[in-house]
Amino acid sequence: MANEFNLDKAKEVLDAGMNQAQELIQDPSKINDVLDQVQEKIKDIPVVGTDLANIPTMISMVKSYVTKEYTEVSPKVVAALVSALLYVLKGRDLIPDAIPILGQVDDVAVIAVAMKLIAPEIEAFKQWQAAKETA
16 A cells, blocks of 8 residues: 555656746756756765666756757657656655665665656667667
């Protein structure tokens, strides 16, 4: 039951951030600033599982979308990514981030839900990145 509550809450968080995320995507300087802040913040978060390990890929995907380098993704998917990243950066955490490990539980839940919703798009982006690097 607790896991179900966490997933439902994480979905609510993603939905709540969609409007702000869509606005940010339209302003390259603002979205780059947010993405840079997220990159700085995740340096202090211990990586738990693969979900948080995907944050750099998520950031890279958003940056590539905003620069129109990678366009094979729905704007809604990008907005969901940005919404999740905004929560990691600025969310009103249920458990304060200052509490080691436990403080990141809600961040992990939000990222995990985002990853479940967009896993195929993340994999397609990783393949695109790999092909680009070998070209």
